[in-house]
Amino acid sequence: MKVLLKGHIACKGMAEGEVLVCRKPFMFLSYVDLESGLVHAKGHELEGQNVKDKVIVSPCGCGSTGEEPSLLLLKEAGVAPSAIITGSAVYSPGVIGAIIADIPMMYGFDQNTLGLIETGDHAKVDANRGIIELTKKEA
Amino acid sequence: MYLSEDEQRMLDGEQGLSVRKAMELLIKVGEAYGAEKMINVSQALVSGHLFTAGKGHELQAFAKIMSEMADDAVVKVPTSALPINLSLRFAKEVGLPESTIQQEQSTLTKRTKLFQRLGVIQSYTCLPHFVYDLRKGEHVAFLETNVGMLTNSWFGAMTNLDGNSTAIASAITGKTPEYGLHLPENRFGKVLIKIGPDLEPDRFDYADYVALAHWTGRLLFDRIAVYQGLPPRMRPSHAKYMCASQIYNSAAGMFHIVGVTPEASTLEAAFGGKKPEEILVFGKKEKREAYEYFCTSTDTKVDMVIIGCPHCTVQEIGDIARLIDGRRVNKDVRLLIGASESVTSLAKRMGFVDIIEDAGGLVISDMCIRLAALPPLSEALGIRVVASTSGSVAQNAYRRSKGKTSAWFGTTKNCIDAAVKGKWGGE
Numbered sequence: 001m002k003v004l005l006k007g008h009i010a011c012k013g014m015a016e017g018e019v020l021v022c023r024k025p026f027m028f029l030s031y032v033d034l035e036s037g038l039v040h041a042k043g044h045e046l047e048g049q050n051v052k053d054k055v056i057v058s059p060c061g062c063g064s065t066g067e068e069p070s071l072l073l074l075k076e077a078g079v080a081p082s083a084i085i086t087g088s089a090v091y092s093p094g095v096i097g098a099i100i101a102d103i104p105m106m107y108g109f110d111q112n113t114l115g116l117i118e119t120g121d122h123a124k125v126d127a128n129r130g131i132i133e134l135t136k137k138e139a
Numbered sequence: 140m141y142l143s144e145d146e147q148r149m150l151d152g153e154q155g156l157s158v159r160k161a162m163e164l165l166i167k168v169g170e171a172y173g174a175e176k177m178i179n180v181s182q183a184l185v186s187g188h189l190f191t192a193g194k195g196h197e198l199q200a201f202a203k204i205m206s207e208m209a210d211d212a213v214v215k216v217p218t219s220a221l222p223i224n225l226s227l228r229f230a231k232e233v234g235l236p237e238s239t240i241q242q243e244q245s246t247l248t249k250r251t252k253l254f255q256r257l258g259v260i261q262s263y264t265c266l267p268h269f270v271y272d273l274r275k276g277e278h279v280a281f282l283e284t285n286v287g288m289l290t291n292s293w294f295g296a297m298t299n300l301d302g303n304s305t306a307i308a309s310a311i312t313g314k315t316p317e318y319g320l321h322l323p324e325n326r327f328g329k330v331l332i333k334i335g336p337d338l339e340p341d342r343f344d345y346a347d348y349v350a351l352a353h354w355t356g357r358l359l360f361d362r363i364a365v366y367q368g369l370p371p372r373m374r375p376s377h378a379k380y381m382c383a384s385q386i387y388n389s390a391a392g393m394f395h396i397v398g399v400t401p402e403a404s405t406l407e408a409a410f411g412g413k414k415p416e417e418i419l420v421f422g423k424k425e426k427r428e429a430y431e432y433f434c435t436s437t438d439t440k441v442d443m444v445i446i447g448c449p450h451c452t453v454q455e456i457g458d459i460a461r462l463i464d465g466r467r468v469n470k471d472v473r474l475l476i477g478a479s480e481s482v483t484s485l486a487k488r489m490g491f492v493d494i495i496e497d498a499g500g501l502v503i504s505d506m507c508i509r510l511a512a513l514p515p516l517s518e519a520l521g522i523r524v525v526a527s528t529s530g531s532v533a534q535n536a537y538r539r540s541k542g543k544t545s546a547w548f549g550t551t552k553n554c555i556d557a558a559v560k561g562k563w564g565g566e
Contacts, residue, residue, distance in 0.1 A: 010171040025360055025390055030538045040541050060361040060390040064531070065283045067223075069189075069201040076200055089172060089248040090361035091390035092319060093284065096302030099167050100204060 003116060005109065005132040008086070010095045013104030016124040018083040019134075020054040020107035021117055022046055025091070027063030029070040037079030052079040055123040059087040059114060061094030075106040085132065087114050106132060140169050140316070149312055157212035161308035164208075164317045168305055169316025176319045180216055182271050183310035184281040187220035187505075188261045191250045198557075201303070208307045209257055214417045215313035219260040221283055222450070222477075225248070226506035227317050233473065233520060241316075259310075263505035264479030266379060268294070271374045275401050278321055280309030284392070285449050288382035290532065291393035293375050295401035297321050300392040302389075320392050326402060327411035328365030330358070335422025341370050344550040345380045348373075349530040350429035351421055352381035352394075357387035358419060360387050365409040367397045379449045384530040418481040433533040433548035436563070440471075441526045444558040446551060447477025448509040448529035453485045455551070460491035462555040468499030469561030473520070477508025500558065512536040517544050526557045 013060055014021065019125040022045060028034070031041040037052040051074070071094075076079040089107040090094050104127035117123070120137040142150065150166070152159040165177065185403055192202035227247060229238050254261050262270045265286055273279070275295030281287045287300040299319040301309065309315045319325055332355050334340050343351075355364050361426035364385070373396070385394065395403035446459060459476060468474045476495060478486065483504040486492050492502045509532045510516055512525040517540055525536045526547040533546035547553075547563040557563045 011167075014227065024357075025388060030535060033541075036418075039539055044544060053381075062356075062388050062390050063284070063384065064386065065186075065303065069198055070305065072201050072204075073197060088390070090319070090360045092168075092299045092392070093302050095171055097170055098306055099164070099171065100201070100302070100304055105171075 003081045003134040003136065005113060005134060007106040007130055007132065008089070008108035009130050010089055010105035010107055011098045011103060011127060013102065013127050014125065015055070015083040015104045016122065017055045019117055019119060019121040019123050020046060020049055020051065020056050021043045021055070021119045022058040024058070025056035025060050025062035026056065027061060027067050028074060029063050029066045030103070031055045032069055032074070034073045035077050037074060050079070051081045053082050055083045055085060055119070055125060056081045056119050057085045057114065058080050059111070061086060061091030063093065064105065065093065068097040068100065071101040071103060075103065083123070083127065085123070098117050108128065114130070140166055140174060143177070146177050148315060149516045155211040157208045157210055158197050158311055160320060161208045161312050164304060164308045165312065165314060165316055172316065172318035174316035176279055176317055177314040178321060179313055180278050180280045180309050180315050182216050182279045183214065183218040183219055183306055184267055184286060185218055185259060185306045185310055186282060188223045189303050190253055191246045203309055208304070208311060209253065212311040214258045214310040216310065217260065217271070218256060218258070218310040219262040219267045222263050222507035223266055223505050224507055224510055226503050229501070229503045229506055229511070232392045232501055235519060244520065262479060262481070264450050265507070266452065266479060268375070269481060270403040278315070280306055280315045282306035284377065284386040285383040285393050288386055288394070289375065289379050291320055292382065292395065292400055293378045305504070326393065327363065327413065329362035329416045330364050331415035331418045332364050332366045333418065333420045334368035335420050337423040338421070338426065340368060343377070345377065345528050346548065347426065348377045349384040349528070350426050352385035352390070353432065354421055354425050354429040355419065355528050356385040356388040359391060361390040362416065364394040365403060365406070365415070366394060366395060367398050367406065368401060372399050373399060376452045378454060380529070383449050387531065387534065391506045401476065430548060433530050433546060435533070435537040436524050436545035436547050438524050438545070439563045440488045441524050441547065441557045441561060441563050442522045443510055443512060443520070443525045444472060444554050445477070445512055445525060445527045445529065445532050446531045446554055447475070448527065451476060451478040451482065453482050453489065456482070456486040456491045456495070457489065459540045459549055459555060460494040462552060463498045463500065465558070466498060466559045468558050471559050472558050473501070474499065474558040475503060475508055475511055477503055477506060480504040497544055509535065512544060513539045526554050526563055528554055
């Protein structure tokens with residue numbers, strides 16, 4: 001099943017990949033090992049997963065000042081996510097970080113829309129036009 | 140996005156390459172948020188250490204982006220700098236290798252030259268509100284989540300939580316895109332936080348404010364909190380601990396405290412006349428949960444005690460001096476107090492620094508003191524267990540070391556007792 005989602009563009013670009021969903025505010029700094037891309041925070045809902053080449057979906061960002069450079073560090077290490085999708089763009093360091101690292105990013109999805117997206121789905125993110133084509137995983 | 144003639148000229152490169160790059164970045168960010176225009180900022184706050192992250196440093200690529208905006212410009216508005224990541228005095232006192240000390244010496248020289256040329260006030264603190272004369276409604280561009288939150292929440296000045304890159308871009312252009320918390324309609328509360336009847340907020344220690352804001356932050360997502368029932372006599376130093384704690388798990392760059400902060404004279408004002416989306420109650424059980432979250436250690440033997448994240452005020456250093464006067468720091472423990480150089484020199488005049496250092500503690504200025512508890516410094520110093528009044532120190536020591544360093548979290552008194560006894564005995 002395919003679903004089309006429209007949203008706002010935070011950072012332009014085209015990307016696709018398997019979706020990794022976090023239901024809580026997500027930060028790359030602290031939760032993710034910036035050298036390997038592995039989510040290493042103990043007890044985190046994505047613990048043990050790797051953000052490399054994934055489309056990371058969360059309701060919003062959170063964290064501290066270090067969140068902005070952490071996206072460029074992931075990119076430099078070759079383990080950056082392919083795209084980032086957030087419900088809101090209220091956490092500005094995350095948005096600025098995506099722009100600096102040139103990682104396609106879209107936002108502007110309510111809880112119901114975010115609820116449609118599940119880990120394991122495949123997303124084609126067209127952050128030039130503001131459209132996400134979501135292919136649901138086989139049930 | 141609409142640009143004024145002046146802004147267009149900056150974009151065209153009439154004021155040099157750095158200003159042009161800065162405008163390009165600010166426009167990209169503005170477009171991301173659908174900003175209609177740029178607004179003037181009257182003050183800025185930039186990174187204290189990233190510009191000088193040189194060859195071999197993990198942040199070299201990022202520092203290059205920052206330097207491009209600093210190479211060929213001067214700041215247009217009063218701008219101060221955040222803490223540095225290693226102070227020379229700290230490096231010497233804790234016995235870091237000679238090569239590290241020499242490298243730090245050369246970085247210091249470079250940094251001083253750069254900031255003198257740029258015109259950046261070398262305050263090196265995450266408590267820069269002594270440097271600025273902020274007023275309600277003023278637009279500023281402040282890097283650092285904690286400082287930005289305090290600026291919005293406590294002073295009623297308006298800033299987004301800027302990035303390292305956008306903060307220097309705003310400093311050299313005097314501009315920021317009009318979005319987020321620069322727009323009054325985005326500054327209203329959404330969630331009401333009440334204090335349970337089983338707690339006595341009049342007796343809250345700094346650590347209790349940390350616990351409150353942490354517990355709240357985990358439930359807020361991107362919504363602005365409105366706290367009700369906190370003491371009218373609470374101080375900015377209490378609020379700064381709340382800021383540093385809340386933002387770690389939520390996105391909004393401000394909160395309101397009814398009857399205390401400037402945009403919350405009444406509950407109605409804080410919510411913009413609307414009803415709260417959700418009402419949460421922080422009671423004894425919730426407070427306990429927050430303390431338990433930060434206390435990741437099972438070993439009561441403490442190696443390091445850190446107070447000063449965010450940087451201490453002179454009053455806090457005075458409190459520490461009174462608690463430690465006549466006692467001695469345990470020989471197996473490092474007690475580190477972090478503050479700005481200006482606060483430290485006041486504390487010296489007051490005799491507080493001598494009392495603390497004669498007892499075996501160290502008062503370190505200019506440095507982001509929590510870094511002592513995180514890798515690579517925690518590894519170099521062999522820190523297994525850290526104790527702090529700061530939730531940020533406690534959770535980051537644990538998270539960033541992948542559990543190799545664990546933490547205790549508690550009141551200033553708990554922490555000083557641990558420094559003296561070498562063992563954690565807090566709640």
